[in-house]
Amino acid sequence: MLLPGWLLGAGCVGAPAPDADLCRDLITRLCAAPTRCPGVDAQLSVTDSCEDTLLTRSGCSNDGFTFSSPNRAEWLECRAIVVRSGIGREVLPECVDVSQMLTQCPGVVTLLKGAAP
C-alpha cells in the first residue's frame, strides 16, 4: 500500500519554487564544499566565501529576487545541466557538468559575477 502511494506521490509535484530559491539552489551546488570545482573559482572569481559572495553579487539573498536576464526558463535550462547527477541537495554536481554550464550559460555567469546584464 505504501509503495504505490509513494509512486503516485512521486508522480506529483509541489508548487513552483520562487526565483530566489532557484537562484540560491544553483549557487549552493556551485559552491558545494569541500570539492568545489576549479572552474567556479576561475570563472566566477570567488574564494572560500563562495556562496555568500555569489548570493550578494546576484541579489538572490533577497527573498523578493526575480529573474530578468537570464529569465527563469533560461536559468532552469542551465540548472538542468548541473543537476544531471541528481536533484537532491546532498548530491554534488559533476565538474564536467559545471564546466559545461559555465561555458554554455554566459547570462548566468554574468549574473553571478555581479555585472549588470
Place this chain on the structure above:
Amino acid sequence: MRLALWGPVLVVACGCARLETTVRTERGPVLETFNRSSVEVGPVKGELSVEWPQVLVAMQAYDSCREQTFEVLNEDTVTERSSNATGASLSMGIANVLASGVLFLSSLAVSAEPNRATIDVQGRYGPSTRQYVQGAGWVTIGIGVPALTVGVISALRSGESVERQRLELLAQQHEKPCNPRPLVGPVVLNQLEPVMVTDGTLELSASSLSAPIDDVRFFGRTIELDEGSLATLDALNACVRFATSGAELSRQDEATLYARNELLIRCRAVKREVSAEMNAISDELNARREGRSTYRSTPRVSSFDEAMRVFTPKRVFAVGSEDLVHLSASAAISGQAVVFRGVVVGELSGDLGVLSIGETQVFVKVPAGEPWRSAFVMGARLEGVALSDDPLTIAGKIRPLLRAVWLRSAF
C-alpha cells in the same frame, strides 16, 4: 475524462469475473398415474404339422394389445450460478474503498506544504505530505472500486433459477397378442408365388416342394412358428433336401452318403417310411468296404487332352450340337462324361457358377484349388470336360449340373 478511463477498466474487471453455472434436475413426487391402452398390428403365428405327405400350416393373425401406465410428476431444472471471486472481490473492494476514505480524510490533517528540500528540473518543489497521502488514497480507491464492482455484479448475477415442466413417465408397459383370428390372405413361401389362404390353413404336399422352406411371409411379415413347429419344419426340410439331391448312390462319395443318411434320420420325425433309403445307403457303404461297389472316385488329370483321354466324353454340349437336346433331361445322362462349350454368365459362388450354352443355362461345379479355376470369370468363353450330374435346384431354379474335371479358355 476519468469516466472514459474507468469505464473500460470496469468492463474488463467485470468480464474477468467468471460465473460457474451448475444445472441439476430434480423430480418431485408422483402427482397422479393414468393408463393408456392401444391396439397395434400384432404378430402372425403359425403351427406346422406334417401327416406325410400332407403338410399343414395353421396360421393366426393377432393384434398387439398394449397397456401402458404413466406417472405424472413435476421436473425442476435448477440452474445455479455462482462465482468463487464474489467474496474475495467484495471484501477487497470494501476494504480498499474504506482505506481510501480514511486516507483522504487523514490527508486533511497533514501538511500541505511542498517539500522545499527538493526542486526538480522544472523548478517545482517536491510534493507535500498531503499529496502523498491523497496519492495513496487514489491508488487504494483505484483498486477498491473495480474490486467492489466485480463483487457486486457477481453477487447480483449469482443465484439460482428454476424451470418447471410436467412429465409423463412410462412406468409400466404390458404388451400381448390379442384378438386372434384365422389368417386370410396371400402367404409367400420362399419368396415364390403367393398362395391365397382363406381359412387360416395352408395345405401342401411334401412331394411338391422343390426346396426346403426357409421363409414364410404374410404381407412381408415373417410368420412366427412355435418351437414344436420349428422342429417339425427342420425334419420336413431334411426330407426335402434328401429328395431334391437324389443321385445314384454308387456315384456319391462316402461323406455325401453319410450326410444323406443324417438327412434321413432327421426326416424320420415326419416320414416313417425311410428305412428303405437308409438300408440302401448302409448297403452301399458295406459294399464299398467289401470292394463290391462300382463307385470310383474321379481320377485326377493334368491337362485338357489327358481329361479327354481318361474320361472319353460321349456327348458334346455346345451351340449347334445335336447332343444339346439331352441337356435339359440331364438326369437321364447323369454320370456320363461330356465336353461342353459355353459363356460364363454367373460368377462362382463357392464352387458353383453358371454357364450359358446357347439358350440353356447350366450350373458348373468348379472345385476349389484346381489350377484352371481362375479361367472361370464373367464373360469368359470356356470349353471343358465334365461329369454330368442330376439337376440342381437353387433359389427355385432347376438347372443341369456339370462337375468340371478340366476347363480352359476357348473359341
